[in-house]
Amino acid sequence: MQKCGLFFTTYNSEDQLFPSTFQKTCLGLFMAAMLAAPCVLDFYYISVMNLIMIAVIGAVSLNLLTGVCGQMSLGHGAFVGVGAYGCAVLASKGLPFLLCLLGGGAMAAIAGMIFGIPSLRLKGIYLAISTLAAQLILEYVFLHWTSFTGGANGMPVDSPEIFGFMFDSDEKMFYLIFAITTVCVLGVSNIVRSRSGRAFVAIRDFYQSAENVGVNLFQYKLQAFATSSFMAGLAGGLWAYYTMYITPEQFSIGLSISYLAMIIIGGMGSVLGSIFGAIFITLLPEVLNTATSLLATVAPEASAMAAPLKEGVFGLTLVLFLIFEPEGLVRKWKLIKAYWKLYPFAY
Amino acid sequence: MEYYLQLIINGLVVGSIYSLVALGFVIIFKATKVVNFAQGEMVMAGAYICFALTVQYQLPFLLSFLITLVFSLVLGILVERMVLRPLIGEPIISVVMVTIGLSSILKSLVQVFWGTQIRVFPPILPQEPIMVFGLPIAPVYIAASVLCLLLFAVFSLFFKYSSLGIAMRATAFDQQAAQSMGIGIKNIFALSWCIAAVVSSIGGIILGNINGINSQLGHLGLKVFPAVILGGLDSLLGAALGGLIIGVLENLSEGLARDLLNLGGFKEVASFVVLVIILMVKPYGLFGTKEIERV
Secondary structure: OOOOOOOOOOHHHHOOOOOOHHHHHHHHHHHHHHHHHHHHOOHHHHHHHHHHHHHHHHHHHHHHHHHHOOOOOOOHHHHHHHHHHHHHHHHHOOOOHHHHHHHHHHHHHHHHHHHHHHHHOOOOHHHHHHHHHHHHHHHHHHHHOHHHHOHHHOEEOOOOEEOOEEOOOHHHHHHHHHHHHHHHHHHHHHHHHOHHHHHHHHHHHOHHHHHHOOOOHHHHHHHHHHHHHHHHHHHHHHHHHHHOEEOHHHHOHHHHHHHHHHHHHHOOOOHHHHHHHHHHHHHHHHHHHHHHHHHHHHOHHHHHHHHHHHHHHHHHHHHHHHHHOOOOHHHHHHHHHHHHHHOOOOO | OHHHHHHHHHHHHHHHHHHHHHHHHHHHHHHHOOOOOOHHHHHHHHHHHHHHHHHHOOOOHHHHHHHHHHHHHHHHHHHHHHHHHHHOOOOHHHHHHHHHHHHHHHHHHHHHHHOOOOEOOOOOOOOOOEEEOOEEEOHHHHHHHHHHHHHHHHHHHHHHHOHHHHHHHHHHHOHHHHHHOOOOHHHHHHHHHHHHHHHHHHHHHHHHHHHOEOHHHHHHHHHHHHHHHHHOOOOHHHHHHHHHHHHHHHHHHHHHHHHHHOOOOOHHHHHHHHHHHHHHHOOOOOOOOOOOOOO
């Protein structure tokens, strides 16, 4: 629903990413608030925001593949891992940060394309299971290719450096991650509006009709896998640089599942939804941590149950969302906006 | 040579448990077109209930076995009613994710009640190995394989001759036609979840008797995917054969990878390499129904 008083007179104006001045103002204010955040907030909130932004990149990229193109992937966590290990290996060879990040992304893109090839013949549940296999095979590689990945011991990564400037604190990393996240989010928003994006949607909605109207399925499916895994690789690289130490279990099937949970809870096929979902899923364990530590002051035995309870609450949230709000948080957001636009009338 | 024979026999025993779990998987998929990612956690839940009854409440094994089966029936009905029924007609990803969510819930419940360490069942059968063709095999292995064979025979007969079994096959073949012939589809769905939960529990109890159980048992559910894809997602015979083949293959490749390539832990991933190859070459498996689509 457009804002009242907003009329389009050309196709170009209707096709804008942010058509109304109000939207642009809000976005400007939001960017300003984000840029000011590290000066105001304390260390803990900055680190949580960093994790959220890395999750946003992963979720947005998975949403491009699964939500927009309809190719379900249970292997996204492993592609993030390929990016992280790729970055770490390149960085240990002494390459500059930006090259490492792009190189890690490229490696992830190649891995994604290799495991995306079966998608030409497989769809739905078969594709999900083949990407699950990709996840487990890549996990095995991380764990057993010791000369490259350090095996179960993991490998350290140095702080990134661009032209002599070291990003060695959470605040500095915040700006770096924020810049890359912004580029990725805008990138995906624009891909969705482009020729490729429309092809992706056509493939998702009905692949046979898409093929009949001249969409090259193989090309566009591989393109979706490559773009999505490239961004997953960027997320992985940033994660490696931010946490400064990576081990195989960080990129287990649990990570793939939490990315899928993000796009489902946020809203499939929606960029805004991926952001909401990433915030929700990253904050969930933090909130539970606070809750259990509060509870532990009353009942000390509660802290032992914290880990399993986290998993249970995660599962329960997922199930409840799927049953009661399958379209995700983004639908709630639209309802709220519509309510205020129409206020005080109901329709 | 003897080492490899031993590996094959171990593979067959583990494979027969995979077959059982795969059976539950196939029954659910056949009737409801739902792929159940929580199958491994159902195995785990059954195993822990039986463990709690025999060890913590000191009930005789047979009684606790029966109570576990009743519990699984209830679990199956609850899951179908509360979680899966609202999602009928939703896209595949939603249904997959709801079963993944379910698996998280079951896993966390088990961890809250029983912690994460390995629990061992009290031995029920004698420990003394029996010699078969000159190879020592533990009685529990033989019992496990026989029990699995028996269950497969029972279910084959059930689907072939009983009216409920026929109704289930009809539902699997064409839901609308079955419904118009007066088959209660909803009951069939619930029934298939019950059967799946029951066979998974039996698998879990057998596993508990062989290796002991811990909260990572749910990982077994992932092992079942290669087995069912190899056999075909909607074929009972396929589930049986697929389970056995994957079980043997896993053990053999572990042995071979260690001897020839000096690679450890190849067992974990061998079946998934096979899975990718099968999906590329023969996506519907050995006995699966080909889906033919027309515009």
